[in-house]
Amino acid sequence: MSAISVSHLCLSRGGRLLIEDLNFHLDVGRIMVILGPNGAGKSSLLMALAGMLDSDAGEVKINGKKLTDFHRGELASSLAWQGTLPSAEFGLSVDQRLQLAMQSGLSSDIDRETRSDACAKQDLSALCQRVLGELSSGERQRVELAALLVRDCPIWLLDEPCAHVDIRHQVAWLQVMREKAESGKTMLAVLHDVQQAAAIADDVILVYGDGRIRTGQAEALLVPDVLNELFQTDLQRVSGGFLIPNYRGEKTANL
Amino acid sequence: MINRKPYLRLAGLLFILLAAVLISLAAGERWLNPFSSVDSMNQTILWELRWPRLLTAFAVGGLLALAGAWFQVMLGNALAEPYVLGVAGSAAVGAVIVLAFFPDSGFGMSFGAFVGSGLGIAAVMLFARLGPGKLLLAGVVLAAFWSAVIALMLALLPQGKLGLALGWMLGDLSSSVIPVPLLLCLWALALVCGMFLSRSLDRLLLGEAHAAALGVDVSHLRWQLLIAASAATAIAVTAAGTIGFIGLVIPHAMRLVFGSLHRFVLPASAIGGGVLLMLADSGARSVIAPAELPVGVITAFIGVPVFLWLLRRKA
Numbered sequence: 001m002s003a004i005s006v007s008h009l010c011l012s013r014g015g016r017l018l019i020e021d022l023n024f025h026l027d028v029g030r031i032m033v034i035l036g037p038n039g040a041g042k043s044s045l046l047m048a049l050a051g052m053l054d055s056d057a058g059e060v061k062i063n064g065k066k067l068t069d070f071h072r073g074e075l076a077s078s079l080a081w082q083g084t085l086p087s088a089e090f091g092l093s094v095d096q097r098l099q100l101a102m103q104s105g106l107s108s109d110i111d112r113e114t115r116s117d118a119c120a121k122q123d124l125s126a127l128c129q130r131v132l133g134e135l136s137s138g139e140r141q142r143v144e145l146a147a148l149l150v151r152d153c154p155i156w157l158l159d160e161p162c163a164h165v166d167i168r169h170q171v172a173w174l175q176v177m178r179e180k181a182e183s184g185k186t187m188l189a190v191l192h193d194v195q196q197a198a199a200i201a202d203d204v205i206l207v208y209g210d211g212r213i214r215t216g217q218a219e220a221l222l223v224p225d226v227l228n229e230l231f232q233t234d235l236q237r238v239s240g241g242f243l244i245p246n247y248r249g250e251k252t253a254n255l
Numbered sequence: 256m257i258n259r260k261p262y263l264r265l266a267g268l269l270f271i272l273l274a275a276v277l278i279s280l281a282a283g284e285r286w287l288n289p290f291s292s293v294d295s296m297n298q299t300i301l302w303e304l305r306w307p308r309l310l311t312a313f314a315v316g317g318l319l320a321l322a323g324a325w326f327q328v329m330l331g332n333a334l335a336e337p338y339v340l341g342v343a344g345s346a347a348v349g350a351v352i353v354l355a356f357f358p359d360s361g362f363g364m365s366f367g368a369f370v371g372s373g374l375g376i377a378a379v380m381l382f383a384r385l386g387p388g389k390l391l392l393a394g395v396v397l398a399a400f401w402s403a404v405i406a407l408m409l410a411l412l413p414q415g416k417l418g419l420a421l422g423w424m425l426g427d428l429s430s431s432v433i434p435v436p437l438l439l440c441l442w443a444l445a446l447v448c449g450m451f452l453s454r455s456l457d458r459l460l461l462g463e464a465h466a467a468a469l470g471v472d473v474s475h476l477r478w479q480l481l482i483a484a485s486a487a488t489a490i491a492v493t494a495a496g497t498i499g500f501i502g503l504v505i506p507h508a509m510r511l512v513f514g515s516l517h518r519f520v521l522p523a524s525a526i527g528g529g530v531l532l533m534l535a536d537s538g539a540r541s542v543i544a545p546a547e548l549p550v551g552v553i554t555a556f557i558g559v560p561v562f563l564w565l566l567r568r569k570a
Contacts, residue, residue: 052467076470083468086461089333090515099516100458100469 001064003028003155003186004049009058011041011048018044020211022058026203028154031177031187033201033218035194037231040209042190043083046157049188050081062155077103080153082161085140088133094119094143095128101147118149121176123169137164145173156180158189162196174200194235194243198222206230261519264512268526275530275537279309282537284544311431312536312550313529314442315495316505318487320528321445323502324509324520325484328456329477330387331463333510336503337488340394344401345375346492351408351420364423365432365493372489375401376481383481387463425549426498428536433494445487446525452479453517460515498551500558501528511565531557 002025011019018041026032034042047053049060051067060067062078070078086097098115119128122142132140141164148156161177162170178200181187191197197204201218208214208230214221221227224235224243234246280289280301287297287305322337330339337343349371350364357363375397382393405424412420431438449456455476458466467473491498505528506520513519535553542548 047464050468052464072467072472073470076468081464081468083464084462086465087331089331090328090460091510092460092515096457096515097461100461 001028002026002061003030003063004188005061005064006049007059009048009060010056011044011053012056013041013044017211018209019207019213022205022213022215024203024205024215026186026188028186029181029184030202031181031189031200032203032205033197034188034190034205034207035192035197035227035230036207037209040207042207043159045205045207046081046083046159046188046190050079050157051075052081076153078153079155079157080148080151081157081159082144082148083159085137085144086132088131088140091131091133093129093131094124094135094146097132097143098128098147098150101151103151114150115146118146121149122146138166138169141165142169145176149176154185156185156187156189158187160190160192162191162193170196194222194227198241198243261513261516265519265523268523268530272526272530275533276309279312279533279537280305282541284540286541307435308428308536309533310435311433311438311494312428312532314435314438315428315431315491315498316501316528316530316532317442317525318445318491318528319498319502319532320505320509320524321449321521322484322487322491323528324506324517324524325449325456325480325487326502327506328459328517329480329484330391331459332387332391333507334503335391336499337484337491338398338497338499338502339391340375340379340485341398341401342372342375342379342485342488343492343497344398344405345378346372346489347424347497348401348404348408349374350423350496351405351412354416354420354423355408355412362432364419368496369489369493372485372492376485376489379485380481383477387477422549423496424551426496426551426554428495428532428539428550429547431494433490438490438494441487441490442525442529445483446522448483449521449525450518452476453521456480456517456521457515495550498532498554500551500554501531504558504562505531508562508565 004026005024007023009019009022034045036042044053048055051070062070062075095115098118102111102114116125116128119125122145124139124142124146127135127139132143135143145161161173165173174196177187177189198218201222204216204218204221206214206221206226224237227235227243235243236246238244277289281287283305285300287301289301319337326335326337326339327333346368349367349369353363353367378397379390379394382390409417409420455466455471458469458471459473459476463473506524509520509523509527513523531554532550535557536550538553539548539550
């Protein structure tokens, strides 16, 4: 069954058309990665799917039910959204932030255990009583990842989950995503690292920023020609199948 | 095991409340022992002057602190306070207009303040759809406009009435026109409404997008908060004029003591605001007795050092 199905979705912001006629079905347990240049509309697309932004046209169904038929609370228990870092203005602690992410909202022993487990998975155990504003951006981002684990929704919408995060925890997070997908969670993630996209994506959406979009299987779209057209850059495939950028601007033969 | 610390601290706050009530009953032009005053003169002072006044102070202080807490969450800014959107300014304009054009009566000024704050709220609501940032800016600009109107009115006011106008603007608990039981009911109603919203308010602390993603109907909540906080402010201003600092200092101080979750911050603010205003009013009545100081001066003198101390201790 499709966890998310989108038909003829059009999206614009500030009078600029970002996405025109997007169609896809994302089956349960699959990971779809959204790629595209800055400002192309990737985050807007995620927010539209999360019901936080109105689209111009088209229909979104979550687990077969129209997005517009959802009550806010019901939608929030079906899908989790991870976006920009939350405000640290009011001195919430890490544990309180996780408490707010919980579905149940009861302060039972089980909930406490769930939170400390999630903290442990993100190496945050030593920080769980600290105030968000005292943490580094990378640590705060990991708190958001822990919040996803605590919330435990069947569908995850992730907007650059690895932003600010060090490489060890990036790798660990991608493994978590893979495991969670295998256990039946469905994910739609904006990533900027095409290496990482290639490592975990089943399906891909390319967002060009002028309304054009392309959807397809990862193997078909994560190739130099397509990506270079998308990003207007010069990625090259080297041995081992990695796509690397040409930082020095030298011409090298494609392998 | 549940975390008992906030509950113990709430109990401590109730103890402080009790002490503040006793101090407020005892303090004034004539010091009384609240327990052993048997002569009828003292009984009259206690029951007809001090009890109503301290209860008014308690309710007004609590309402201001609750309004401050709500405005801070709604605007996503820990430095917001009940008057930040110009509600106090428009209330003062209403009161001063009544004072200028009608024979002076406490009731008339309160009525003017009530109408004025209503108009001020309506003006702010025109900008509510634009989101917290622009709402805050609009409020600040409106507040500046109201102060300009007040300055104009004060310049035109006859000499004899200037003192009344200034006294009202610095806060005056001696002539509340709202009956004490009604005021206490409104205090309780505000607190109960706040407690019902507390979980949504907690989530709004993360920002509007995160709150929405966690299932909060943000635009609905924003309207509820704007209406509740403005109404609480309007009631407080109508009862006692514009008393500053409580709405800023108390919610902030309570967050430092109780953490950020609203199921503790709201009751603590409702009580703590009341305690601060009761104590400030006791001071205002006794420092230069038989004359009275404006209570707003005292709230600033108590509130600012306490706030700065809390801020430093936390840092």
